[in-house]
Amino acid sequence: MTETVIKTDKLTKRFGDFIATNGITFEVHKGEIFGFLGANGAGKTTAMRMLCGLSKPSSGSAQVAGFDVYKQTEQIKRNIGYMSQKFSLYEDLTVVENIRFFGGIYGLSNADIKTKSESLLAQLGMESEAKKLVGSLPLGWKQKLSFSVAVLHRPKIVFLDEPTGGVDPVTRRQFWNLIYAAAQDGITIFVTTHYMDEAEYCNRISIMVDGKIEALDTPRALKQRYNTTTMDDVFYQLARGAKRSE
Amino acid sequence: MEAVVVNALSKTYGQGATRAVDNVSFAVSKGELFGLIGPDGAGKTSIFRMLTTVLLPDGGSAAVDGLDIVKDYKEIRNRVGYMPGKFSLYPDLSIEENLNFFATVFNTTVEENYDLIKDIYVQIEPFKKRRAGKLSGGMKQKLALCCALIHKPSVLFLDEPTTGVDPVSRKEFWEMLRRLKEQNITIVVSTPYMDEATLCDRIALIQNGKILSIDTPANVVASYPDTLYALRSEPMFALLQAVEHYPHTRNSYAFGEYMHASFTDGVGEDEVKNYLREQGIAAVEMKKTTPTIEDCFINKLKN
Known part of the structure; x- marks a missing residue:
């Protein structure tokens, strides 16, 4: 039996009359790459914030890494990693300073931080950039570094919110190699993206429309169900009927 | 007749430390939909800013609608529409107020060129009293396009209009561009999404300030050297x-x-x-x- 690391049951968030996330129920297994897709405004960010322990649900239940999203938000935060395109690293700190800062935040010991920094820099081939300010690095390097920092404390799950926007196709694939390697290591990946080819790299994906999960399956099964050869088309068939946007 | 002619254009930053645009040349015909395809940092935005006369080149020259981007900058500004990558309308003005503002700045009225924006504007018109800052990403994008079009520009520059936008809205946006093209407006558009390249008449693949190739999407594909x-x-x-x-x-x-x-x-x-x-x-x-x-x-x- 595969271990379940995220389990939700009718998870819902209301803002006044507006139901941002409307009764979503799903499970994510250990070591899985789970793609969380939906049009802008479908409710992905709200759902993700609840799963990260940042926003209290209005109703329904969810456990993340075995902890309850109502009562155990601090434990959740210690057991997850998070990376988004909008916020990830401090531009005015050097590469090494960022690693030390986030390692400290996640409670790693100084000795641990030192050995992990070295292996991380070696793995990314960034030894000569260690003392450079993050702000001076190309976007692709920032993204790879940012992901590595998000999994530095070996979280059970890492949440990636549109991690690869704007980089070239080669760099984007290098990034996905890091994701694959982390998943091989047993870290569960929960990722949102607007690139439909990246959706194909996921073991399973869900597609949200107007606050609800309208489809959840392997990319292959979804394409069969919607009788098409591309994920782009599956997404289009599901999301074009959406009533709301951001 | 060429709508845009770019000749060995260069731009460096940090006293020459970064060559953002490195000896770039291309030409765009009137009525063409031309794509600059490349990742962040490729130099796309610098090219747009020079062609819309808000940034001076370090070397080379360029003409838009037959006018020189340095000498004739005032006249170029009347003739081009520019939608920057970053949302740059007034967030505290409503949809309607933004549109009127841009029409007035260009000495025209919304009514005069309403035909051009009608298809797009009707989609956001129900919300015309809403402040621009409160709009969704897709609606902001449509309003920005209306504002860039309201003075009936001869060349439209769109810098990454679809970045961060979901696949459904992206598709709709490109359908709007197709319809604009039919009205004989020249469009220069940039995107990091390779799948959008096939929707252009011709594309320039660009990386690190240099153009790797310029051709029709079909020819770019046909010139692939190996069996894949x-x-x-x-x-x-x-x-x-x-x-x-x-x-x-x-x-x-x-x-x-x-x-x-x-x-x-x-x-x-x-x-x-x-x-x-x-x-x-x-x-x-x-x-x-x-x-x-x-x-x-x-x-x-x-x-």
Whole structure:
């Protein structure tokens, strides 16, 4: 039996009359790459914030890494990693300073931080950039570094919110190699993206429309169900009927 | 008649430390939909800013609608529409107020050129009293396009209009561009999404300030030098790694449900499958496939 690391049951968030996330129920297994897709405004960010322990649900239940999203938000935060395109690293700190800062935040010991920094820099081939300010690095390097920092404390799950926007196709694939390697290591990946080819790299994906999960399956099964050869088309068939946007 | 002519244009930052735009030349015909395709940092925005006369080049020259971007900057500003990558309308003005403002600045009225924006504007008109800052991403994008069009520009510059936008809104946006093109407006558009390249008449692939190639999307694809294969097996990660370590592999990378790979001359399906069997990967689906723009871009980046 595969271990379940995220389990939700009718998870819902209301803002006044507006139901941002409307009764979503799903499970994510250990070591899985789970793609969380939906049009802008479908409710992905709200759902993700609840799963990260940042926003209290209005109703329904969810456990993340075995902890309850109502009562155990601090434990959740210690057991997850998070990376988004909008916020990830401090531009005015050097590469090494960022690693030390986030390692400290996640409670790693100084000795641990030192050995992990070295292996991380070696793995990314960034030894000569260690003392450079993050702000001076190309976007692709920032993204790879940012992901590595998000999994530095070996979280059970890492949440990636549109991690690869704007980089070239080669760099984007290098990034996905890091994701694959982390998943091989047993870290569960929960990722949102607007690139439909990246959706194909996921073991399973869900597609949200107007606050609800309208489809959840392997990319292959979804394409069969919607009788098409591309994920782009599956997404289009599901999301074009959406009533709301951001 | 060329709408845009760019000749050895260059721009450096940090006293020459960064060559953002490096000796770039291209021409865009009147009525053409021309795409600058490349990742962040390729130099797309600097090119747009020079062509819309808000940034001075360090070298080379360019003309828009026959006018020089340095000498005739005032006249160019009347004739071009520019939608920057960053949302740059007034967030505290409503949809309607923004549109009126831009029309007035260009000495025209919304009524005068309403035909041009009608298709797009009707989609946001129900919300015309809403402040621009409170709009969704898709609605902001439509309003920005209306504001860039309201003075009936002869050339429209769109800098990454679809970045961060979901696939459905992206598709709608490109349908709007198609319709504008029919009205004989020249459009120069940039995007990091390779799949959008096929919707342009011609594209320039750009990386690190340099143009890698300029051609029609069909010709870019036709000029792909190798036989490209699509492969698939479970688990994909093992297959990716095995193919990457195969000595006869030229290029290999994940590509959606499949991975794409090309091999040295004389190495075909049988050789690859034999090698994979030795690596313990027996159940492999392998077939020839037509390269996409993304494959062509990857190939040019690696060579």
